[in-house]
Amino acid sequence: MMSKRGITLRRCKQSQGRRRRLLYLLMTRPRAASERFVAQLPTRIRSRVQVIYSPILEIRPLSVQVDTAGVRGLIFTSANAVNAAASLDVARDLPAFCVGPVTTGTAKGAGWNAQMVGATAEELVAFLLKDRPDSPLLHLRGEYSRGNIAERLTESGLTTREQPVYQQHLLPLTSEATVAAGGETPIIAPLFSPRTARHFADIWVGSAPLWLAAISDATAESLYSMDYVRLKITKAPTPKKMRKAVKKLVKHAMRVEGDEATD
Template sequence: MTEAPDPVDAEHLPTLLLTRPADRARAFLRKLETRLSPMPEVVIAPVMAIRPLPLPEGLARYRGVILTSAQAARLVSGLSDVPAFVVGEETARAARAAGLDVQAVAETAAELLALLGARRPVAPLIHLRGAQTRLSFAEKLSSAGTETHEAVIYAQEPVPLSEEARALLARSAPIVAPLFSPMSAALLADRAQGALAELHLVAMSAGVAEAWRQAWQGPEPARLSVLPAPTSAAMVDHVAGLYRHWAG
C-alpha cells in the first residue's frame, strides 16, 4: 500500500527504525540530518553484524575487481590502481578511498553483470563479496568466456533485535523502517512477527521488497514503497519526504 500518511504534529513524528550495522546507520543519519528538521526519534537496532574475513592470497594477479557492496570495498587493501567494477555510488566512493581505479558504476548487480558481459574486460577478475549473495558473477562471467573468481571477505551474521527495538514494535504507533538489503529485510520481517506497530517500510529495490514479503506472515504493512533507483541518495530523499509530509 502506498497511500500518503496523514499529517501530524512535529512532536509526534513516527520513530525511525534503522536496522543497518551501526556505523552505516549513523552514516545514513548524517545524510538525513542535512535534509530534515526537526529530526524524529531514532532507534538503531542492527539485525546483522559484519565479521571481516581474511583477504585471499594472490590478489595481485587479478586484472580487475568486482565489488557489489560498500562493505566489501571498505575491506579491500593492497590493490592500488587496480580496475574496479562496482554496484552503487557508495561502493564507488569506498573503492576510490581504497585506491582502486573505478571504471564502471552500475545501479544493480544485474546491470553490472550485463555491462561486464558486453565490455569483456581483461581477465582474470575476482568478485570480493559477503557470504550472502543472490548472483554469481564468477559462474556467469566465466561461462561467457571472462575468467572470474570469487572470494568471501566478510560474513553477515544475524543478531537479535535490541530490547528498545522490540519495545518499539510492540507499541501501536507508526514506525518508518528503511530496508537496505534482502537479508536485512528478511531478518526484520522475521523478528517483527506479531508487531503492533504501524509499519511504513521503504525498500531499496523490488528484490528487497520481495524478501520482506517472503518472510513476513502478518497483515499488510501500512506502506511498502520501492525506491525509483536503488541508491543511498534516493533513500534519503524518500525518507525525508515522508517526514516532511507528516510534519506538515
Template sequence: MPPVLLLTRPEAGSRRFLEDLAAEGVTGFTAIISPLLGIEVTGPLPDLDGAGGAIFTSANAVRAYTALGGRPLPLCYTVGDATAQAAREAGFAPRSAGGNADALVAMIRAEAPGERLVHFRGTHARGDVAARLAAAGLHAGDAVIYDQPAQELSAAAKAALDGDVPVIVPLFSPRSAAQFAGVPRGRAPLIVAAMSRDVAAALGALYVTRLEIPAQPDAVDMRRVVIGLLKDFGALVKGHGSVKG
C-alpha cells in the same frame, strides 16, 4: 511525537545513512540503529598476482578488503554509487553500474576486459556475478572475505515496534527483510521502504501500513523515499489504514 526511523543495516551503513539525511537538512525524527546483520572480516585475501580488477557489490566488501591489506587494482567495478564512493575512498577509480547485479554484469560484459577480475563478497551474496561473467567467457572468480551473521533487534528497537508511534523501516536486502519479518509483530504501524521488489517479497505475509519501493535500487533513491516518508509523517499517522503495495 516525532516518527521513529529504525535502521537495521550494519552500523557503518546506518551511520552513513543518518549523515546523508543530516546533509540534506532532514530532522525531526527519532533514530534507532539496531543492525539485523553484523559484519565480520574473515579473509584471507586470495593470491592477487595477475589480478587486474576488483568487483564490489557492497561497501562492506570494500571495507573488508581494505582491512585485510588489499591495495587498489587497476580496474574496479561496483554495483552502485554508494559502493563506488567507498571504493573511491579506498583508492580505487571505480566504474559504477548504478543499479543491481544484473546491471553490473551487463556493464562488465559490454566492456569485456581481458584482465582477471575478482568479485570480493560476503558469505551471503546474490546475483552470481563471477559465475555469470565466467559463463560469458570472462576471466572472473570470487573471494569470500567477510561474514554477515544475523543479530537480534535491540531492546530499544523492540520497544519502538511495540509502541504507538509509526516506525519507518528502510530495508536494503532480501535477507534483512526476511529476518525483520520474523520479528514478533508489535503494535506500532510499520512503514517500510524496500530497496527492490525482491526485498519487498521477502517480507512475506508481514502486514505493513505502507510500502514504498524506489524507482532505482540504489542508496540515492532509497534516501529520497525515506525523506518523503518522513515529510509525510503527519498524513501517515492519520491514514495508517492503507494497505501494503
C-alpha cells in the same frame, strides 16, 4: 496580552503538534551505513523523525588468503568488501570496478584505482560485458550474495571468479527498538536486502504502526506477511531511490497522524 486560558490552549496545541510530528525511523543496517544514509536525508525529513539505530546485521571480515595471481582486475559491489579486502592487504595495483559512489569512494580511499561502472550489480555486469576489460577478474564479496555476477560474466566469456571476504552475522533488535515496537508511535523501517528483510520479518514482534520501504521486489517478498500500514518499493535499487521512498513514507505517515505541515 494573552489570557492564561489562551496561553494554556496554545501550549496544548503546540504539545499536540509535537506528538503528531513524532515518528521513529528504524535503521537496521550496520551503524556506519545507517548513519551515512540518515545524514543524506533532507533536513526537513530528519527533523520529523527520531532515529533508532538497531543493526540486525553485523559485518565480520573473514580470516582468509586472497590469491590475486594472474588476476587483472577486482570487482567490488559493497564498501564492506572493500574494507575487508583492505584489512587482508589485497594488492592495490589492480584496477577496481565498483558499484555505486560509496563503494567507489571507499576503494579509492583505500588505495585502489577504482572506477564506478554502475549504480547496481546489473549495470556493472552490463558495463563489463560491453567494455571487456582484461581478465580474469576477481569478485570479492560477502558470504551471502545475490546476482551471480562471477557466473554470469564467465558464461558470457569474461572469466571471473569470486571469493567471500566477510560474513554477515544476523542480530536481534536492540532493547530500544523492541520498546518502540511495542508502543503506538509509527515506525518507518527501510530494508536494504532480501536477507535482512527476511530476518526483520522473523524477529519483528510489536503493535506499533509499521511503514516499510524495500529497496527491491526481492526485498519486499518477505515483508508481505507482516502487519504494516504501507509498503513502498523503490523504483531502482539505489540509496537515492531509497531516500526518496523514506521521504514519501514520512509525509504519508504525517498525514495519517494529522499533521499536514510536511506538504
